Amino acid sequence: xxxxxxxxxxxxxxxxxxxxxxxxxxxRGELVALLxxxxxxxxxxLLAISGLVSVYSGEIRLDAGSIAGLAPAQRARAGxxxxxxxxxxxxxxxxxxxxxxxxxxxxxxxxVLEYFPALGELGGRRVAALSGGEQQMLAxxxxxxxxxxxxxxxxxxxxxAPLVVNAFFxxxxxxxxxxxxxxxxxxxxxxxxxxxxxxxxxxxGGTMAASGTTDEMRPRIDELAGAYLGERxxxxxxxxxxxxxxGENDEGV
Amino acid sequence: xxTEQILAFMMLGLGYGALIAGLATGMVVTYRSTGVIxxxxxxxxxxxxxxxxxxxTTGTLVLPPSIPLxxxxxxxxxxxxxxxxxxxxxxxxxxxxxxxxxxxxxxxPLAKIVASSGVLLTVQAxxxxxxxxxxxxxxxxxxxxxxxxxGVSIPEDRLLLAGLVVVVTALLWTLYRYxxxxxxxxxxxDSRKGSVLLGLxxxxxxxxxxxIASVLGGLFGMLAAPTTQLQPTTFTLLVVPVLTAALxxxxxxxxxxxATAFGLGAVNSLIALFQGQPWFPKVDGAxxxxxxxxxxxxxxxxxxxxxxxALPDRLTAVAPPMPRAPxxxxxxxxxxxxxxxxxAALAGLSFDWRQALINTMLGAVLCxxxxxxxxxxxxxxxxxxxxxxxxxxxxxxxxxxxxxxFPLPPIAGIAAAVATSLLFSVPARRxxxxxxxxxxxxxxxxxxxxxxxxxxxxxxxxxxxxxxxTVFGTEISPSHSFxxxxxxxSGFGLVVFVALLGCALLVVRVRRSALGARMLxxxxxxAAAVATxxxxxxxxxxxxxxxxxxAGVAGVLYGYNFAGVSADRFGPLTSIAFxxxxxxxxxxxxxxxxxxxxxVSQGLLFHAVTTWFGIxxxxxxxxxxxxxxxxxxxxxxxxxxxxxxxxxxxRETWRRQRRRGVTATGES
Numbered sequence: 001x002x003x004x005x006x007x008x009x010x011x012x013x014x015x016x017x018x019x020x021x022x023x024x025x026x027x028r029g030e031l032v033a034l035l036x037x038x039x040x041x042x043x044x045x046l047l048a049i050s051g052l053v054s055v056y057s058g059e060i061r062l063d064a065g066s067i068a069g070l071a072p073a074q075r076a077r078a079g080x081x082x083x084x085x086x087x088x089x090x091x092x093x094x095x096x097x098x099x100x101x102x103x104x105x106x107x108x109x110x111x112v113l114e115y116f117p118a119l120g121e122l123g124g125r126r127v128a129a130l131s132g133g134e135q136q137m138l139a140x141x142x143x144x145x146x147x148x149x150x151x152x153x154x155x156x157x158x159x160x161a162p163l164v165v166n167a168f169f170x171x172x173x174x175x176x177x178x179x180x181x182x183x184x185x186x187x188x189x190x191x192x193x194x195x196x197x198x199x200x201x202x203x204x205g206g207t208m209a210a211s212g213t214t215d216e217m218r219p220r221i222d223e224l225a226g227a228y229l230g231e232r233x234x235x236x237x238x239x240x241x242x243x244x245x246x247g248e249n250d251e252g253v
Numbered sequence: 254x255x256t257e258q259i260l261a262f263m264m265l266g267l268g269y270g271a272l273i274a275g276l277a278t279g280m281v282v283t284y285r286s287t288g289v290i291x292x293x294x295x296x297x298x299x300x301x302x303x304x305x306x307x308x309x310t311t312g313t314l315v316l317p318p319s320i321p322l323x324x325x326x327x328x329x330x331x332x333x334x335x336x337x338x339x340x341x342x343x344x345x346x347x348x349x350x351x352x353x354x355x356x357x358x359x360x361x362p363l364a365k366i367v368a369s370s371g372v373l374l375t376v377q378a379x380x381x382x383x384x385x386x387x388x389x390x391x392x393x394x395x396x397x398x399x400x401x402x403x404g405v406s407i408p409e410d411r412l413l414l415a416g417l418v419v420v421v422t423a424l425l426w427t428l429y430r431y432x433x434x435x436x437x438x439x440x441x442x443d444s445r446k447g448s449v450l451l452g453l454x455x456x457x458x459x460x461x462x463x464x465i466a467s468v469l470g471g472l473f474g475m476l477a478a479p480t481t482q483l484q485p486t487t488f489t490l491l492v493v494p495v496l497t498a499a500l501x502x503x504x505x506x507x508x509x510x511x512a513t514a515f516g517l518g519a520v521n522s523l524i525a526l527f528q529g530q531p532w533f534p535k536v537d538g539a540x541x542x543x544x545x546x547x548x549x550x551x552x553x554x555x556x557x558x559x560x561x562x563a564l565p566d567r568l569t570a571v572a573p574p575m576p577r578a579p580x581x582x583x584x585x586x587x588x589x590x591x592x593x594x595x596x597a598a599l600a601g602l603s604f605d606w607r608q609a610l611i612n613t614m615l616g617a618v619l620c621x622x623x624x625x626x627x628x629x630x631x632x633x634x635x636x637x638x639x640x641x642x643x644x645x646x647x648x649x650x651x652x653x654x655x656x657x658x659f660p661l662p663p664i665a666g667i668a669a670a671v672a673t674s675l676l677f678s679v680p681a682r683r684x685x686x687x688x689x690x691x692x693x694x695x696x697x698x699x700x701x702x703x704x705x706x707x708x709x710x711x712x713x714x715x716x717x718x719x720x721x722x723t724v725f726g727t728e729i730s731p732s733h734s735f736x737x738x739x740x741x742x743s744g745f746g747l748v749v750f751v752a753l754l755g756c757a758l759l760v761v762r763v764r765r766s767a768l769g770a771r772m773l774x775x776x777x778x779x780a781a782a783v784a785t786x787x788x789x790x791x792x793x794x795x796x797x798x799x800x801x802x803x804a805g806v807a808g809v810l811y812g813y814n815f816a817g818v819s820a821d822r823f824g825p826l827t828s829i830a831f832x833x834x835x836x837x838x839x840x841x842x843x844x845x846x847x848x849x850x851x852x853v854s855q856g857l858l859f860h861a862v863t864t865w866f867g868i869x870x871x872x873x874x875x876x877x878x879x880x881x882x883x884x885x886x887x888x889x890x891x892x893x894x895x896x897x898x899x900x901x902x903x904r905e906t907w908r909r910q911r912r913r914g915v916t917a918t919g920e921s
Contacts, residue, residue: 090444090448
């Protein structure tokens with residue numbers, strides 16, 4: 001029984017379906033990537049899971065229970081935490097206030113600080129004054145404070161330096177493994193994502209084009225990248241800047 | 254005038270200041286939680302005060318159905334009456350939120366402020382229907398025994414009220430600063446999506462905030478009513494100093510808001526003191542009126558202008574959703590059909606319907622001015638009635654007092670309207686959105702009291718006569734027979750129609766011109782417009798000039814229609830009602846203005862309702878208020894655009910079906 005089971009989902013905006021017949025699953029302790037070019041329907045799929053866009057048909061089940069009738073806030077309380085593309089932070093609040101809102105305590109819980117030790121230093125800083133990387137860290141920590149069973153992260157690397165991005169992936173990996181929650185991410189940096197995730201779903205034109213474990217997908221990635229991801233084929237053998245920094249920040253951010 | 258006297262009067266102003274402070278902090282609360290500038294705050298607070306007064310005098314609870322709570326109309330005790338008043342205020346807060354503002358959660362500030370003006374009109378109408386427009390007794394809640402303080406003697410309730418405001422402000426500050434509820438409220442104001450994704454119930458938060466605001470308003474309404482006057486218009490118009498205080502507090506700082514409120518209270522009281530002094534300017538032996546209303550306007554104008562920026566900051570750079578403003582189509586045929594219908598109607602309708610038609614056409618001209626300033630350029634101006642009033646009063650002065658011949662009076666009147674409108678365009682260069690709405694509302698109040706209602710420059714409480722149009726010795730006025738028709742004459746109706754047609758064609762031309770495109774660019778994003786080389790200031794000035802011209806034409810025609818102008822016709826509440834009606838019709842299009850004209854008070858629709866359904870004119874404001882609320886929720890682009898969309902959809906369906914029919918026949 002999967003933690004998240006999406007079956008034949010058709011969803012969209014104002015009666016225009018954007019994603020059609022999409023199926024995917026996320027297991028507990030698993031890090032899953034949803035890949036695809038711009039406009040492939042990745043973000044819409046995530047928003048449908050968290051209830052922010054209309055679902056026309058299909059099924060979304062969390063822990064085997066349908067969440068179709070739940071409002072977005074109820075889904076959040078049921079265990080789905082979604083870090084959207086724009087992060088949707090609260091600029092006028094301080095970091096401590098944001099954390100307090102998420103978990104009720106005045107300071108981030110210890111186990112959250114283990115993943116994001118730098119958060120401890122930011123306490124009274126206003127969110128609007130944080131750097132992009134710090135904001136992303138706060139967005140992840142805020143979601144994590146709710147102790148989610150499913151963590152959804154959309155375009156984590158948007159606007160961030162590759163070095164910062166590389167620091168976040170191992171943390172997500174650890175969160176999935178240690179907290180036993182499922183993590184579903186949307187990522188444009190295919191090759192970076194492939195180094196850390198367990199399974200991959202590739203979307204194109206609003207439908208699911210390919211799914212499989214990372215090991216199954218890795219040999220096909222150049223072909224998929226050319227066909228579906230709108231990327232120029234980059235031979236995986238060529239080291240990228242990301243490869244060079246691999247493993248430097250595995251401990252936390 | 255001694256120091257003790259000044260001190261005593263400043264302290265007497267604490268009562269008024271406390272009322273302003275209570276309402277203004279409530280306004281900050283609703284704005285912070287739901288982005289609504291609740292201009293109905295004064296009206297709803299007045300409602301609680303009226304209910305309290307009724308309970309304390311006859312023991313009857315007015316919901317509006319009257320429920321006697323005591324035997325033999327015995328007065329109810331102060332505490333139970335206060336508790337019921339507060340419960341009612343809380344209920345009113347929840348109801349307003351659930352029925353009006355929750356459905357508008359994703360709407361822009363224009364829709365919200367219009368909805369709020371609908372609530373104002375509705376509550377005001379209920380009060381007037383139940384208690385009349387004259388002041389009623391407001392029984393004291395707090396002890397009023399004189400107390401000596403710093404050598405002056407003032408009633409105890411002023412001090413208690415001021416103390417209560419300070420305590421309440423401190424509580425509110427603590428609530429929003431330190432409690433999880435307060436943090437959640439601020440978070441939801443920052444990002445609704447973020448709050449929802451975190452699992453917070455924004456609806457619960459928002460309704461709780463509406464309850465807090467409404468209870469604050471109700472509490473201070475009941476407590477402070479004895480220190481001011483319990484009269485519907487006075488109380489409703491408290492919204493101007495209230496908005497001044499809230500705006501100066503940036504709709505966020507309780508401290509600055511309350512300090513400004515007390516400042517305004519003191520100034521208000523001091524003006525009352527100064528009015529009794531020999532040096533205070535006098536008109537006909539009485540002190541110059543309107544100075545009290547001028548004060549908040551001047552404070553607002555100066556502070557907002559200095560604080561304003563030539564370009565919006567990051568927070569206001571995103572264009573709020575505005576009603577659609579499509580390019581006008583089928584103008585020629587529409588004008589011809591309109592002309593035929595109006596001429597036939599003027600010739601064939603009975604006098605009452607003819608008057609309603611003339612009122613409708615007048616209203617449409619005024620709505621056209623809202624189309625240009627608000628619909629095309631996105632500047633929310635609540636002063637259109639004041640601009641029209643300027644035209645009316647100058648026409649009266651030039652035609653009657655200076656006795657100059659036609660067409661000099663209307664030309665001078667329209668020029669005065671353009672000049673008044675341009676005066677409002679000066680702050681609009683640096684102040685935008687809701688701040689401008691508040692500023693123009695205050696300006697409208699100041700203009701009505703300081704100019705129109707002032708015997709020195711206006712006509713005081715009496716109307717000023719407007720000499721009729723006379724061309725080559727022939728009088729064209731509503732009362733002068735034309736082709737044998739009785740009053741109102743169709744000749745005057747034709748004049749109004751020609752003016753309306755001219756104004757409508759002018760607006761169509763502007764919308765189609767390059768200037769029209771620049772106006773819409775400014776409306777969408779001032780920053781982007783500047784970046785593409787549009788002179789935003791010049792476009793706004795042009796829009797205000799044109800809005801002034803149109804409102805001026807309306808004002809002049811009003812003067813001719815009623816053979817006079819009076820201050821109460823050009824009041825801010827009429828401006829608010831007109832603005833609501835214009836948005837109801839649709840501020841993006843000329844057809845919207847025409848629909849708006851149909852809906853104005855004493856226009857065709859209301860005449861039809863009165864005639865056919867026997868609903869008296871007393872109920873018109875109530876229905877107008879409810880119609881504004883319902884339309885802004887159901888048809889945010891205005892009735893005209895919704896009807897056009899509906900008609901287009903029907904045509905498309907019909908065409909598709911016909912095509913399918915043709916194909917089917919062809920295949921068989």
